[in-house]
Amino acid sequence: MTLLSEPGTLGGEPVTAAPASRHRLLRRLLKDPVAAVSLAILGLVVLASAAAPLLTAHDPAGSNVAHALAPAGGAHPLGTDGVGRDVLARLLYGGRTSLLGTALATAVAVLLGVPLGLVAGYFRGWFDGVASWSANLVMSVPAIILLLVVLGSVGQNTYVAMAVFGLLMAPGVFRLVRGLVNAVREELYVDAARVSGLSDGRIIRRHILRVVQAPVIIQAVQILGIGILIQSGLEFLGLGSSGKASWGSMLNDAFGNIYTKPVLLLWPGLAIGLTVAASGLLGNALTDALFGGAAGRSRKRRSATPVKRSVGEDRPSSLPLPRLSGDELLVVEDLKVTYPKDDGETIVVDGVGLTVRRGEVLGLVGESGSGKSQTAFAVLGLLPAEARTTARRLVFDGTELGTSDRGRTRQALRGRRIGYVPQEPMSNLDPSFRIGSQLAEPMRRHLGLSRSEAKEKALALLERVGIADPARVYTSYPHQISGGMAQRVLIAAAVSCDPDLLVADEPTTALDVTVQAEVLDLMRSLQQERRMGMILVTHDFGVVADICDRVAVMQNGRIVEAAPARDLFAAPTHPYTRMLLDSTLEDSEPRRLLGTTGTEQGADA
Incomplete structure (x- = not known):
């Protein structure tokens, strides 16, 4: 057994x-x-x-003792x-x-x-x-x-x-x-x-x-x-x-x-x-x-890459929060996220401050492990239970969110006024339910739509995000659609309840370059027509150049530089930012073929 x-x-x-x-x-x-x-x-x-x-x-x-131990047959x-x-x-x-x-x-x-x-x-x-x-x-x-x-x-x-x-x-x-x-x-x-x-x-x-x-x-x-x-x-x-x-x-x-x-x-x-x-x-x-005799499917969990710095270690002061103008949709000030360890705690986000205005796209940029995704998850309230979050201010549209992941205020805002586009499209769709069911449920909950009304709006959203056959996708399971189509489904789900703020965590990483460009165009057009604020978490400066209005660069859990996208690309001030920009392949000489000279390569070309 x-x-x-x-x-x-x-x-x-x-x-x-x-x-x-x-x-x-x-x-x-x-x-x-x-x-x-x-x-x-x-x-x-x-x-x-x-x-x-x-x-x-x-x-x-x-019982009948007279018939005790009677052989098989007849009445017995x-x-x-x-x-x-x-x-x-x-x-x-x-x-x-x-x-x-x-x-x-x-x-x-x-x-x-x-x-x-x-x-x-x-x-x-x-x-x-x-x-x-x-x-x-x-x-x-x-x-x-x-x-x-x-x-x-x-x-x-x-x-x-x-x-x-x-x-x-x-x-x-x-x-x-x-x-x-x-x-x-x-x-x-x-x-x-x-x-x-x-x-x-x-x-x-x-x-x-x-x-x-x-x-x-x-x-x-x-x-x-x-x-x-x-x-x-x-x-x-x-x-x-x-x-x-x-x-x-x-x-x-x-x-x-x-x-x-x-x-x-x-x-x-x-x-x-x-x-x-x-x-x-x-x-x-x-x-x-x-x-099916298998061990199940693999899971990709949120993981915190520890910043290599201990509590109490000297560090430069955090970048000051920009002067507030009064039209900010999200204000985060002195956000810290730590995880316990045997000899104390590990800091993954260290004094981050940022703002997002209505109709503005903020790019949160940095290498893997810089703390950008942990910052986004802290705003959303999706950090693991062992994470400890503190912030001087964490305000969304005038409402103090607090730092409790299970706060009623945060739960009421998620899905309705704060949307989320994840990094792994296939892992964020429940394989047990059809696409239509997963799209319609949040709309029925938040917007009070009937089943038929939610279906009608879901089909319209699927068409809006560029899916050629909305009816087929609506009745499909996640494994029956492509990764690019799944990402479009998740974008449709994120904007289905007309949120004011959209948090996108590396939304194009798992896609090829052609689909990536289409998804970026789609997100930008949806953001502009609905005048949403957006936080785009990415490590790709090409994506930043395509879609972002302002950029915040993160290193070791801190924001080291924040500026309008045009200014940052034209004149980066922090050495880390310059290093990231210099590491891209734009404006660099093409690599020569092995065993050829520059003249021979040019002749072949």
Whole structure:
């Protein structure tokens, strides 16, 4: 039996289920002979137990000592047991007891483990600590001892015993779900949902639960198999409900008559063995059907490249904030972002100050690790939970945003008045949902549109961003469109609620130069027609020259130079800016071919 080796892993690798409908999943299972046989066996066991009154007229508890250990045949197709009870009736009705008890244990484990795992993994904090400690405590308790104590206190009851068993299995489900949520909560498409203004509860229901449900189903099937064994063991030991037929109690009676009629062991043993084996094989088949035997898809998370400077180290003073003119849409002053480490903290953004006016494009430029993306994420409120953010001022259109990533003010503005265009188009679209669904949901939430109105506006937006067949793209999944088309979709999503500020984080990095130019033209035209303010995070001065009005250059977490784009290109003042400009290939001599002189190369040309 293949088990999930660690929470959120399959064979030690992260897993994420691919988008698959129930019909496609069923077709995959039926094409697998092992899965088809397992489903047939489990279906037969369930149907036979449910139809027990139709398949036998005998009372499973009715005994007739005169017919004890009667051979198979006649009124008793499988014979009778040691006290004259019909074996077939006890086998059929015993299936009811065993299956219902196991289903109860599975339901308790899932209903406790899934919600607690979702909350702990998504919100983390003190609840995660308390829940994880409690789960570890429950897992450390010897299961059989706890079951014996409970049964000794409340009396012998199969369903109480299985409910306690479900409680003991709940920490395993909790750890599985928590691990999965921890793995997916940093996904870029979850950030995109957060930026679109969706509440935490809606994100959990719509995006997180989709990832959790497949492994939980697999875990539940495996718990069913284990539960059959546990329940049968308790009944065999005589700790179940007295007077109720069950496969475990049939084994108990068969062992008492093992020398006189050993065939009595066959029927309950066969029922238990087939049910447990079918459950295990079905779990393996579900794993293959849902994950395709792969470890899932790779994830690109937000990462902070530490600035190589320790707290307390001398540094030049931050560039002063430009004089405010009163028409600023965004004002950031003395923004700092730090991450904890063993011997203190690491500074990634250090005293940044910037402004963005209405209708203005500000380019935030620097090398990888300069802190530009961390600055943008701090404005959006998308930094990881361990990041510590402080700012003297962080004001959007007169509203103080504060530095709490989960503040209600920030959440109300994201998606509605602050849009976001991410760097990786394919990673920011949830693979489980169609394009149209992901476009329409923020508009329905923020603009109060009906389903049909949101669809109409989404189709118009897709056409506006240059998609030739909006209707086809609207009904497509992300994997069915190209990277350039996905970036256009994300631009459409970012402007769908008519934001005042657009934050674009390296929006053309993953695109080829032809598509890059088209996307830049599109963003500039949308920005101008809607008079949005824009922060463009990039390392490409060519992009800056194409689209930006002002430029702020970042180095080691600080802004070292800020100027209008024309002035900065004409006369850069800071050595770092000059170094960046000198490192571009513009105005440099073309490289000669190896083994040729300049004269020969010119002649060839």
